[in-house]
Amino acid sequence: MKVIIRDNHSEGSLWAAHYIAAKIKEKAAITDKPFVIGLCTGSTPIETYAELIRMVKAGELSFKNVISFNMDEYVGLPQSHPESYWSFMHKYLFDHIDEPAENIHILNGNAPDLEKECADYEAAIAATDGIDLFLGGVGEDGHLAFNEPFSSFSSRTRIVTLTEDTLIVNSRFFDNDMNKVPKQALSVGVATVMSAKEVVVLGFGPKKAKAIQAAIEGPMSHYVTLSAMQNHPAGTIVLDEASAGELKVNSYKYFKALEKVESK
Numbered sequence: 530m531k532v533i534i535r536d537n538h539s540e541g542s543l544w545a546a547h548y549i550a551a552k553i554k555e556k557a558a559i560t561d562k563p564f565v566i567g568l569c570t571g572s573t574p575i576e577t578y579a580e581l582i583r584m585v586k587a588g589e590l591s592f593k594n595v596i597s598f599n600m601d602e603y604v605g606l607p608q609s610h611p612e613s614y615w616s617f618m619h620k621y622l623f624d625h626i627d628e629p630a631e632n633i634h635i636l637n638g639n640a641p642d643l644e645k646e647c648a649d650y651e652a653a654i655a656a657t658d659g660i661d662l663f664l665g666g667v668g669e670d671g672h673l674a675f676n677e678p679f680s681s682f683s684s685r686t687r688i689v690t691l692t693e694d695t696l697i698v699n700s701r702f703f704d705n706d707m708n709k710v711p712k713q714a715l716s717v718g719v720a721t722v723m724s725a726k727e728v729v730v731l732g733f734g735p736k737k738a739k740a741i742q743a744a745i746e747g748p749m750s751h752y753v754t755l756s757a758m759q760n761h762p763a764g765t766i767v768l769d770e771a772s773a774g775e776l777k778v779n780s781y782k783y784f785k786a787l788e789k790v791e792s793k
C-alpha cells in the first residue's frame with residue numbers, strides 16, 4: 530500500500546484528480562476498451578471532482594469512454610432528494626462532464642426488489658473487464674463505502690444498516706437530525722472494491738486521523754474495513770497533514786521518503 534501525504538485537502542485532491550486523469554489517458558492510448566471507474570460521494574472528493582471537471586472543460590480529458598459505478602446509495606430516499614447520492618453525483622460531477630448517461634451506474638435505493646438491485650449491480654460490474662480504479666473515501670469509523678465495522682472482507686453489494694455513529698456523522702446533511710438520515714443503504718462490499726485493479730482512497734482532515742492510523746498501522750480487521758487496503762496489490766491512500774496526524778513519526782517519514790525516491 531502506498532500512502533501519499535499532501536499539505537492540505539486541496540493539494541491531496543489535485544494529486545488524486547491528476548492521477549485519475551493520467552490513468553484514463555494511459556488506457557485510452559493503448560485500447561478502445563472503456564475505462565471503468567468506481568466513484569464515491571461525501572464532502573471529501575468534491576475538490577477532486579472539480580479538478581476533473583476543469584480538465585474536461587479545458588479539453589484536457591474526456592469521460593466519453595468511461596463507465597462508472599458508484600459505491601453506495603441510501604435506501605428509500607427519493608432520487609430527487611438533494612442528499613441522495615444520485616443528486617450529489619450529478620451536481621458535483623456528471624452534469625459537468627461528457628460521460629454518456631448510459632455509462633453511469635448508481636444503485637437504486639428505491640428499487641422494488643433491493644436484493645435483485647444489488648445482484649444486478651454486481652452482474653453489471655462483472656460484465657465489464659473489471660473496475661480499473663475504485664476511488665473511495667473513508668468514514669470517521671474507518672468504513673469504506675457503507676461497509677460499517679464488522680462487514681466481512683468478502684462482502685459484495687448488499688443492503689446495509691447504518692451504525693448510530695454514521696447516522697450521527699451524516700446528520701450534518703439532514704438538518705443535524707439523525708432521525709432524518711435513512712437507516713439503511715445499498716453498498717458495494719469490501720470485496721467489490723478490493724476486486725478493482727487499483728484502489729485510491731482519499732482521507733482528509735483531523736476527524737479521519739484515528740481511522741486512518743488504524744487502517745494503515747493497525748491489524749487488518751473487519752472492525753476498520755478500510756484496513757482491507759493492506760491486502761490490495763495496488764492500493765493508495767491519499768492524506769493531508771491533518772489526517773496523517775495520528776501516524777507514527779517513523780511511518781510518516783517512511784511514506785514521505787518513499788514518495789521522494791519514487792518520483793525521481
Ligand code: GLP
Nearest residue numbers: 569571572573666667668674675
Ligand atoms: C459516507 C459515504 C462514504 C464516505 C463517507 C465520508 O458514509 N458512504 O462512502 O466515504 O461518507 O464522507 P465525507 O467525505 O463527507 O467525510
